[in-house]
Amino acid sequence: MNRASTPVTLTLPDGKQRSFPGPVTGAELAAAIGPGLAKAAAVIRVDGKLRDLSAPIDRDADVAIITRDSPEALEVLRHDAAHVLAEAAKELYPDVQVTFGPATESGFYYDFARDEPFTPEDLAKLEARMHEIVERDEPITREVWSRDDAVAFFKSIGETYKAEWIGEIPADEEISIYKQGRFVDLCTGPHLPSTGKLGQAFKLTKVAGAYWRGDARNAQLQRVYGTAWANAKDLDRYLLMLEEAEKRDHRRLGRELDLFHQQEEAVGSVFWHPKGWTLWRIIENYLRRRLDEEGYVEVRTPQLLDRSLWEASGHWEKFRENMFIAQSADERVLALKPMNCPGHVQIFRQGLKSYRDLPLRIAEFGSCHRNEPSGALHGIMRVRAFTQDDAHIFCTEDQVTAESIAFCNLLRSVYRDFGFEDVAVKFSDRPAVRAGTDAIWDKAEAGLKAAVEAARLPYTMNPGEGAFYGPKLEFVLRDAIGRDWQCGTLQLDFVLPERLDASYIGEDGQRHRPVMLHRAIFGSMERFIAILIEQHAGKFPLWLAPVQLVIATITSDADDYARRVFAAAEAAGLRAQLDLANEKINYKVREHSLAKIPVMLVLGKREAENGTVALRRLGGKEQEILELDDAIARLTAESAGPCG
């Protein structure tokens, strides 16, 4: 290579330029700028793309040295951690095959093929060996190999998964190989210059099974998860955050706050306790009012429906594995509804519908059963018996866009009322196998896109993931430890009206097919309440709190007055509890604070004599002395919630 051939001018982020007589590496550039930078450098960004520090730059470019402590370097660092894990695994367990190991949002993982499972003790050994490999500070180098050489090499060392993978890399892509110590891996990079740069702020967290290439028909590999950070402080902060998140877990808070429970005899179902059910009713009634205002009509449809209807709708063919089937004494086969749509179509079909009836928005808090795989169950986030805040909007094609916009705005407003400002929205467009003409799909996708944009909801594309009958929007919320859950949805459906023969009489006097908009805001009441619990860590705002205030006495001399205060609170419609227990006020404050009751009215002799209350807010240090009527009026106003 003739490195001196072409001069190279590099432009740094501050606009300064550096010229070199020929190709230059990031490491050389950093060294030219200063020894401090050379030491801190992790990778280099060249015209927007991250590259190894050792990669020669042979033409003019905008560049930036990325130091180890920058957010951009973190992903590279985590990817390195995955490689170090793989190297450790090969050293300790020569029989393992390494397959795939990327960085993740908070760390990394590596999938290994090995007959024997990794134990928690193995994890400790792997982690110790990783620390050694970092100590060794092995240089990480990149090479480009020919496809045949690479396949032959990986086959020769028994790495059949890697060999299989190389065979499927597109022909126009380079096969890049990274080496560190005796470890050789197929990888696109970029990587840090040496294992020492990784540092020691990492930790292996768990082992789990994972299918090769994410396909359940393939072999199951062992995935070792870890987390990695630029320094020990960040690592500690992350581990602490996980600990804190555990305390927000809806399953834990559900028990601690006496909201609900689940038990073996009803796997995947929820026993709602009085307090949990109070919360449910508040939320349901809130949404009911919102839907009333939006021109929905509410209905109730049967739980058990005859097989013939499910055959007509297509569920018997497409969804049967997930359905609970029941048989009556007269041998009829019925199924518990997994969805509400067919039932709503039956209501639509009663009587003749005119274009003047459209859009017809049929809503139901529909109780559904789906036989979900056992491994999918998760607290009340993923259950087998759940209630959808479901509705189907029957409309003309021309009404689709306006209805979609109205729905997005409603959803956004509802989410805001519950404290969810940043909702991830996924737009799933036409799948390869689909029903309906391209013209209809064009229209449907354009309508949905207009809706999500008009509602000013940022969204990401989810290409090819739409339902076979139409595109869909998914509204995703996060739980306490960052897992995503789909809640709201909006789907366009051109198929079901056809299959279940729904029609209306148009202006022209002819029969037409309506379009069905399938939509939910919470998705499932159970899931939404679970997310809500985690979002608020059980400390609900006053309008949602199952118990809004506790009236607690300091001495029994105040008991009679406390009863009067309690009666006044109840008369005002507040959800109050009376605590006359023979305990010190410290104890009562602690007890009700742990129960996350938003407000305490503390009553002693002074309050009883003056007709006042000492109002204390959850977590607050201050107390406020108020006239009784004033306190009740204030709390009542505050309890009204976003919907009056």
Added chain:
RNA sequence: GCCGACGUAGCUCAGGGGUAGAGCAACUGAUUCGUAAUCAGUAGGUCCGCGGUUCAAAUCCGCGCGUCGGCACCA
């Protein structure tokens, strides 16, 4: 459904072939107290279930069930 871990009092957990343990909660009594734990006493168990090994199983083995963490699935 698959891989792994786990299952002991209401909760959190200890114990690990031979009387079932602690703290908190519960109950009873004393205490009347000013904003996050008053003191004393009492009661509480099919050690997830079924089978096996053993003189003896909560403990060891097998099979189920459930939960947890992932993977797959999620209209």
